[in-house]
Amino acid sequence: MLPYFNTSGPCIPGEHYMLPPERRLEHVLELIEGRRFFTLHAGRQTGKTTSAMWLADHLEASGRWHALWVDLETARETPDVTEAMTAILAAFERALAFRHPQRPRPEADERAAMLSTPKSALLAYLTHLAGRSPLPLVLLLDEADGLVGEAMVSFLTQLRHGYIERSKVPFPASVVLVGQRQVRDYALHEEDRKALTWLGTTSPFNITAEATTLGPFSEAEVGELLQQHTTTTAQRFLPEAIDRIWELGRGHPWLTNALADQIVRRDVKDRAVEITAEHVEAAKETIILERRTHIDSLVARLREDRVRRILAPMLAGGSVEGGTLDDDFAYVLGLGLVRLERGHWVIANPIYREVVPRALTFARQGQIYLEPSAFVRPDGSLDLPRLMADWQVFWREDGHLAAEGFGYREAGPHLMLMAFLQRVINGGGKIQREYGLGRRALDLAVEWRGQRHAIEVKIRRGTVTEERALDQVTDYLDRLGLEEGWLVMFDLRSTASWAERLTMREVEHRGKRVHVVGC
Numbered sequence: 001m002l003p004y005f006n007t008s009g010p011c012i013p014g015e016h017y018m019l020p021p022e023r024r025l026e027h028v029l030e031l032i033e034g035r036r037f038f039t040l041h042a043g044r045q046t047g048k049t050t051s052a053m054w055l056a057d058h059l060e061a062s063g064r065w066h067a068l069w070v071d072l073e074t075a076r077e078t079p080d081v082t083e084a085m086t087a088i089l090a091a092f093e094r095a096l097a098f099r100h101p102q103r104p105r106p107e108a109d110e111r112a113a114m115l116s117t118p119k120s121a122l123l124a125y126l127t128h129l130a131g132r133s134p135l136p137l138v139l140l141l142d143e144a145d146g147l148v149g150e151a152m153v154s155f156l157t158q159l160r161h162g163y164i165e166r167s168k169v170p171f172p173a174s175v176v177l178v179g180q181r182q183v184r185d186y187a188l189h190e191e192d193r194k195a196l197t198w199l200g201t202t203s204p205f206n207i208t209a210e211a212t213t214l215g216p217f218s219e220a221e222v223g224e225l226l227q228q229h230t231t232t233t234a235q236r237f238l239p240e241a242i243d244r245i246w247e248l249g250r251g252h253p254w255l256t257n258a259l260a261d262q263i264v265r266r267d268v269k270d271r272a273v274e275i276t277a278e279h280v281e282a283a284k285e286t287i288i289l290e291r292r293t294h295i296d297s298l299v300a301r302l303r304e305d306r307v308r309r310i311l312a313p314m315l316a317g318g319s320v321e322g323g324t325l326d327d328d329f330a331y332v333l334g335l336g337l338v339r340l341e342r343g344h345w346v347i348a349n350p351i352y353r354e355v356v357p358r359a360l361t362f363a364r365q366g367q368i369y370l371e372p373s374a375f376v377r378p379d380g381s382l383d384l385p386r387l388m389a390d391w392q393v394f395w396r397e398d399g400h401l402a403a404e405g406f407g408y409r410e411a412g413p414h415l416m417l418m419a420f421l422q423r424v425i426n427g428g429g430k431i432q433r434e435y436g437l438g439r440r441a442l443d444l445a446v447e448w449r450g451q452r453h454a455i456e457v458k459i460r461r462g463t464v465t466e467e468r469a470l471d472q473v474t475d476y477l478d479r480l481g482l483e484e485g486w487l488v489m490f491d492l493r494s495t496a497s498w499a500e501r502l503t504m505r506e507v508e509h510r511g512k513r514v515h516v517v518g519c
Contacts, residue, residue, distance in 0.1 A: 003232065005261035007254060008293070010050040017228040017257075019221055021047070021054040024214050028055065028176070031212065032065075032138055035173045037163055039183050041145075042214040043336020043348075044297050045254035051214060052140040052178045056099075059138055065173075066103075067138040068129075070095045072146060079149030082118040088155070089115065089125055104132040123158040127170050136173035145179030156183070181334055182211045213334070216251030226260060235264060235271040244280040250349035252336065254294050259283045285430075288355055298337070298352065299359040306331050308408060310338065310437075311356060314345065315411035316459065317439040346436040353433055360408060361419035367402075368394070368420055372427035382429070382448040388486065388517050391420050392502050395519050413490040413519070414442050414457055421446065421455075441472050445480060454485035459492060466516070470509040477512050484513045491518060 006016035022029075024047070031038050032055075042048055052069050059067035075087035089111055096105050106114065106128050114121040130137050147155050162171040177183060217225065222245060226237045237245075237260075249255030262283035263275055288295065301307050310332045313320050320328075329345070332338050339348045347353040375387045391399075399420070403412030418431070421444070425431055429448035442457040456473035458465060469487055477485045491501045503518035 003228070004265065005229070005257040007045075007258050007261050010053055011047070017225055017232075017260075018050070019217065019225055021051050022058070023221075025051055025055060027212050032059070032174045032176070035136070037159070037175045039144075039177045039179070039181075039211045040214070041179055041182050041211065041334050043252075043334070044180060045294050046214050046216070046336060047253045048178050048214060049142055052142050052176070055176075056138075056140055064135065065138050066100075066133050066135045067140065068092075068095055068100070069140045069142065071142045073143045075151065076143060076146035077148055079151050081151050081154045082115070084147060084151030085118040085121040085154070086115055088122060092125065092129075103129075105129060119154050120158065122155065123162050126158075126162055126172055130172050131170035138174045138176070139172045140176045140178060142178045144177040145181040182330065216249075217253060217256060218251060219246045222246045222249075222251055222256055225256065229260065229264060233264075233271045235268075235273070235275065237275040238277070240277040241275045241280050244277045248280065248284055248350050250339075252349055255349065255351055258287055258292060258294065262286055284351060288351070288358065295355055295359075298355060301335060301337065302356065302359060303407065307335070307337065310345075312408040312411045314338075314347070314437050315357065315408060315435055315442065316414055317435055317437075317441045318410065319438055341436075344436055344438065350432075353435070354431075357415060357418045357433060358422060360406065361415050361422065364402060364406075364416070364419045365423045368423045370394075370423060372424045375424050376427070380449055381451060382446070382453065384446075384453055384486065385515070387421075387424060388488075388504065388515070391417065392504070392517065392519060394420060396498055396502060413459065413492070417457060417488060418444070441469065443476050452480060452482060454480050454482055455488060456485065457488045457490070459490050465489070470507070470514060473514055474510045474512045482512075484515075486515045486517060488517045488519060 002015055003017050004015075006012075006018070011018040028040060028051075040048065040052070049071075056067040056069040059065040070091050072088060072091055074091055075084045078084040078087060093105065093111075096103055106125060110128070111125070114124045117124075126139075144155075159175060162169070163175075165171065166173075223242050226242055226245065230236050245256060245259050249259060259280060263279050267283060267286075268275060268279055291299070302311065306328045309328050310320060329338075336348055337352060338345050340346075347356065370390065375383045375390075377383050395416070399416045400413075403409075403416040406412045406415050408415060418433070421431060425446060425448065429446060432445040432447065434443035434445075440458070444455040444457065446453040446455065454473070454476050456469060456476055458469045458472075460466070466487075466489065469489065473485050473487045477483065501518055503516070505516050507514050507516060
């Protein structure tokens with residue numbers, strides 16, 4: 001049964017297929033050599049804990065450092081300083097007892113004395129450890145960003161105090177805070193948008209120069225990981241399947257492993273059967289529909305205001321509001337939700353690009369009463385004209401009101417259309433979506449039993465909108481190699497009557513036939 005593709009917890013050599021962690025940690029090792037205090041942040045399930053545990057073992061094996069990996073999960077969401085420091089010191093005690101039982105550490109009565117003054121307990125404890133360590137001490141503090149409120153403030157303050165005095169008072173040589181966020185986000189409160197004033201260049205965690213992250217797997221590394229399964233079992237991933245796994249996950253470690261695991265452990269158990277791109281597509285759909293833990297965590301993030309401020313205009317193809325902070329971009333980027341592609345902000349990978357609108361519209365889909373089979377012609381093709389006509393009826397009667405109930409209100413019309421289409425397309429097709437900041441449109445490609453239908457979605461803004469929209473949809477048709485497409489135009493002017501809004505006509509533009517659907 002071993003090894004296998006890992007989708008939960010840190011990777012263990014011999015138990016899981018895995019790539020050498022050191023490949024992604026060259027800069028981290030340089031910072032440790034420079035005795036720096038810094039953050040190692042990345043999105044959920046990207047290999048942070050695997051990397052931190054490897055770093056601890058690697059540094060210990062060098063004979064030049066003492067290193068300690070500590071999981072601070074037990075102090076998560078504990079704002080009380082006394083309770084949090086008690087949990088943190090207990091986590092240190094557990095890590096030392098199980099991994100370095102021979103190391104000297106404070107006795108129980110000494111720890112109790114330290115905790116009698118909780119706002120200096122961690123400082124005293126780390127000074128004790130460093131003072132009795134014959135080698136420079138490196139701390140790798142996992143889940144550090146789970147601390148909140150006054151406990152987080154005290155935690156960072158004590159580390160800062162030790163950093164400042166370490167030339168005269170024993171203290172760890174390097175501290176690495178491991179989590180999903182950079183340190184400037186640790187003490188940022190959603191309710192008042194205020195951060196600690198000393199989080200910046202005066203902090204031991206210089207967020208500009210000393211925050212580092214874990215990058216995704218390269219395309220070659222995805223192939224290398226999958227090849228390990230082939231070497232072990234002789235079951236081959238065809239080149240088209242490897243390419244598709246790379247395209248869907250863009251090298252995200254969990255997505256890569258989850259796709260491969262779904263295929264070889266559930267869908268294609270016969271090792272004599274080669275893995276195809278069709279197997280990958282089926283695995284992707286299963287992962288999305290089952291809302292695996294990773295996907296569920298992603299969906300939970302969509303409710304956060306800082307995420308919504310970036311993703312809502314992205315779904316609508318607009319731009320963020322002028323007051324949106326750069327920190328919001330940094331936060332969403334750190335979560336692994338978005339990336340820069342040729343200078344433009346886009347969703348990090350095709351799976352996330354599909355998960356975001358489907359998650360936001362899932363509850364609404366279940367409230368749309370229609371029979372998908374009614375839109376299938378006798379020959380099995382999709383009756384898109386009828387589908388669009390019924391959509392217009394739905395939009396007038398219920399959709400325009402329901403769209404205002406989305407937390408992503410500015411993208412409400414787009415989300416409502418996608419919910420309506422998804423409700424139908426689930427019966428035998430799929431929808432591919434293209435959206436991003438500044439695109440001024442949402443591109444949908446409906447794939448139905450060998451056919452492709454292109455739909456461009458726009459908000460009417462003045463008289464020049466349609467001409468530009470027609471240019472965009474014909475460009476989209478050119479990219480897809482199609483001669484015919486659809487342009488859905490939402491007219492949200494309060495002065496326009498439904499008779500003015502609900503129109504459907506056909507135009508020729510730049511040699512393409514375009515069905516213009518007014519809403």
